[in-house]
Amino acid sequence: MKILEVATFKLGACGPTEVLIPIIKNINIENEHSVDVFSTLTFDEKKEKKIKSLNANYFYKQKNKILSKKEIVAAIPDFETYDLIHIHGVYNIDNIMIAKLAYQMSIPYVITTHGNLMEESLQHSKIKKKAALFLFIKKFLSHAECIHALSNKEKKDIEKIIKHKNIEIIPNGIELLENSYKKENGIKDDKISLLFIGRIDIHHKGIDILIDSLLSLEENLIEKYELYLVGPYDGHFDEEYIKSKIKENPILESVIKIEGPKYGNEKEVYYEKADIFVHTSRYEGMPIAVLEAISQGLPILVTPETNLADIVEQSKNGFITSANVKEVEKSLIELNTFNKMELRELGKRGKNWASLNLSWNIISKKYLKMYSKYVGD
Structure with missing residues (x-):
């Protein structure tokens, strides 16, 4: 052909x-x-x-x-x-x-x-x-x-x-890769590290939903999370939104980590060190960054609008939420009931399933x- x-x-x-x-x-x-x-x-x-x-x-x-x-x-x-x-x-x-x-x-x-x-x-x-x-x-x-x-x-x-x-x-x-990076990028072991990699488009990627869900948590629970945003801002509005949100809610200063765009080995370090990859988009094709996270053995938390709910259901490698604040908040509360070893096992399960199917x-x-x-x- x-x-x-x-x-x-x-x-x-x-x-x-x-x-x-x-x-x-x-x-x-x-x-x-x-x-x-x-x-x-x-x-x-x-x-x-x-x-x-x-x-x-x-x-x-x-x-x-x-x-x-x-x-x-x-x-x-x-x-x-x-x-x-x-x-x-x-x-x-x-x-x-x-x-x-x-x-x-x-x-x-x-x-x-x-x-x-x-x-x-x-x-x-x-x-x-x-x-x-x-x-x-x-x-x-x-x-x-x-x-x-x-x-x-x-x-x-x-x-x-x-x-x-x-x-x-x-x-x-996905391209299945062996994890090869050491713990040296500053992500803390005593916190649950949430990772988002991609274009920081507040509305499209549902980053506003994710941040408001964190703010909805009780103070003793939000302090258990770190959110790493890795990628370029989509525009001036998106950058100002994040800055204003942190200024209005000082607790976010210790929660949100703005890392900027990362490529190659620098980016893969974040996949290796995070506890779970989050993607609360309102609409998507099928985001490659989430598939990369699966290939690196990370569990995932996604909305059905990412087009990845089928994969989560079949591989049992994470959580499916909805693109609204209340449902993402519930998912974060559920996530807190898992210890780091259990999360790693979810990630391994997803990677193994992907090797046979993706x-x-x-x-x-x-x-x-x-x-x-x-x-x-």
Whole structure:
């Protein structure tokens, strides 16, 4: 099979790119298959080197404007020779234009929505998204041979929008790593260390919910927690929100640790030292940072909106809460009943389950099976 992956390809970003790199690498190892990439962004030399290292061709937009049929054919040589096109993301007009051309040329295409159609996501910019659904996206979805969802919840939310006959569920995968770091980064043994890694977007990531849940705890209980926020602020509002919250509630000075963005080994130190990874998002695709935490043997506390409730239920490696203050507070109270050894055992359980179900080799084979099913239909 000859497959073209279409995505907003960004190195160093979470989301579709972090999924595509190991998928392409694994599939292109097999000589009978080949995967190429079209980025809906213009040329980037670092991306070209990375993609070529995966034995894939790298195509990209020539200009920062909406693609026309002529520009698609010019940018992607032998477009008509692909057996299947896999499109990542819904709210991208270039994706819709490529899908339209594929449909006209009878090339089957698959869409991965990456959480774009989940109920909570649709509440954000609600009017614009409803208009786009009506004008463009339902047709875009209906012409797809298959819609790929990351979880049962996402599948159910997609079905509320369109009754598509083929909706496949394949979760994101993880790279399983050996823990190799020593206790030297200052996280205290006498406190329960909560860890969040990612973009500090107060509303989207539900960080306001998490902080207010901590503040709802009795004083003798909140003092047992430390919350490490690792990542860049999404914007000025988010930074000011955290600063104001700490100023208004002095107890948070000893609870919240703003660590800033960390990468590579520096980031992995936090996975190694924390007691539990928390992600109380209001909507998500399937956050790579949480999967990385599982791969490092950390238990997790997540909302269903992260698209990870299925994994927690199956692996029994943590806690599922709801995206509201009262429910997260209850989860924190329950968490306090576990000692550190019990939390480590939860984390080990999750890592063991993931090694059998979420390795990139396993997930890549599921992608290939999905592709094979719809090629030539």
